[in-house]
Amino acid sequence: MGLRLTPHPSPLTSIKMAQESTENVIDQPEVLKPRMITIEISGKKYEVPEGVTVIKAMWYAGQEVVRGVGCLGGFCGACATYYRTKDDPKVKTCLACQMAVQDGMSFTMMPPFPARKAIYDIQQLKDPKQDLFNLYPEAPLCRNCNACTEACPQKIDVREGVWKAVFGDFQSVSDMFMDCVMCGMCTPVCIADIAPNLVALYVSRAQGAHFAEKPAGLETRIKEINDGRFNGEWQKILSMNEKELAEHCATVK
């Protein structure tokens, strides 16, 4: 068997039937004979098995990674990485836990970037759409270069989002940036020193706190609880013995 990169063995070694027949087996020639490929990590060459994630390739190469790994699931943005594939001049971006390595690839993790985050008290804002210009005065200076959009590994139209924020379309911005993992890759590329993700975060929070409708049903439920509407039911349930409670539970479908 070839190299197994995952640090954990399959728990299923006891499975006989499925293993004996070749029916229902997915072909993965690359797994049986992992092809070793050459990649470059921060300018240094390493041989690693083809197809593992960028982070696993770093572990395989013997590197300790502390800064640069977080959720390992594509949600936290800790693993922002620049990469280039063989012979292609274009430097692209990815989340290292969500990208497979290929032969000739070179990559480097993005260092933390000292972007400025505005400080605000979201609940005290009087005019959030106007306040945007005080908190992020650089936002309207976007020069439309589109570098932020090209840098986004989550495929958000970041440039469009910045414009929509400036024009006060907070609803659209909050929809567009729901996928934002705050990896910050849109920031170092910005020629107007905008941190689009931070602008969008402010806008989304303002949208949620100030412009989204207040859910009436939620208020009603809170009031019901405070007024003790469920006290009778609670009393009934909490005074049951184990058996009665189990029987009662069985009636709730």
Place this chain on the structure above:
Amino acid sequence: MDIHALQQIVHKTRDARRKQTLQKFSPADRDQLIHKYHPDFRAKAYRPLRFGPNEGEKTVVELATLLEGDSGIQDHADLAPLYTTDVLVVGGGGAGCAAALHAHGSGAKVILATKLRLGDSNSVMAQGGMQISVAPEDSPVTHFIDTLKGGHMHNDHDLLKVMVEEGPSIAKWLIELGVLFDRQADGNLHVKKGGGSSKPRLVTCSDYTGLEIMRVLKDEVINQKIQLLEFAAAIELLSDDEGNCTGAIFKDLDTQRLVVVAAKSVILATGGIGRLHIQGFPTSNHYGATGDGLCLSYRMGAKLAHIDTFQYHPSGAVYPEQLIGALVTEGMRSEGGHLVNAQGERFVNELDTRDVVSSSIIRECEEGRGIRTMSGRVGVWLDTPLLDVEHGSGTVEKHFPAMVLQFERFGIDISKDPVLIYPTLHYQNGGVKIDTNSETNVKNLFVAGEASGGLHGRNRLMGNSLLDLMVFGKRSGLTAAGRAGSMKQGKLTLKHLERFRAEARKHGNVSGVISPMVLPAYTRKVG
């Protein structure tokens, strides 16, 4: 065979399956299934703890080894504090952020220390949603009952009542902070039905619920100027002469130096254990989910609850290899996705509780009705294209953008092709035993979130964890802050460690490892 060829059976049997309704198992069948197939019942994976607060109780070998492990701190370490605070929060996930914000909000000085960056946690990954009884036909009492059933009646009633009753006000708090929950046309919160729940009760932010909540809470922690120590891993707690908790020792992961923090109260919000890869399972958890809080508390003398039960989420990705263990959200089954074996048959009501669904998947695979990958993994199909068939094309893309993107990166279109799944180690059902203020039996030591235990009984119901984090994060923060004014900072000693070491020696010594683990050792030893 080519994966597409194997998938044909799912496409072919779809129409027939749509007409089928599968009953949930009877309680007796359910018990039998779980006892036979659930990993919690593999006796060989367990051993009793030899000493400490839970002496004699069984847990998985991986955890037992760490609980009986030794501290990396020597008896005569220098304990001069670098920082002093009222409330020290350890962990930067949902529970940690909620605790820090509430403690800060009631006037206490707070330090939030975390192992990776603020927010790098399990919390950012929660996709399915948060259970809160907001629907008119629902109630906190029904939420209580559903949870109790899910937890096999082992839940702590007091903790559970507090959680379900405070749910709605937590939703309100989050909305005021700007969290964008999905809404119905009338502006009310949209609720989805989750596995094991009798009423629709999951509030969501598309399939980014945890991410959205964490983006907002992180931003708020920074806006409130709460002091942050990132890349600081707690490796030992501190106690005074009475054995009360008085602070913690951290290792700065950038400089490898030790940092001592004196605190009137400590709140551990260090999350789960997935990266221990119990019984060899892959995991859905973040890099730092190594059960550190359990080891730290155990050495302090805090009792643990339900540490013999873990949640294996039914749908961890099995293919492609790069996504091993990653979660395929339960939302897919909530919206009607079928589980299908190699013969094209359904084998379980997909909305049964996680332990039941996981056990039945394991059964299918062990009895030879699984699909095998050449990496030696087995799984069953989750019929994702069915969602578009049932609810109109574009449903998968619209409701599960995160999922779609994750698979698309590897050339798989989950709206057209089913995905291969197998249970993945997901959640620690038990943890450090707490009271309704989130305090342990060690005074001034609080534990909140996944690291705590009792609330969820022997099986957590989906969506209850996010609520747990917020409710008990809040309660721990408020209680710790409320106490700070009338309290002096206690002495900083390692007496608890001396006691623990003495006990260990009596029982043929510690397990030989240093705990907590801090980070899993994935780096290949070259040469």
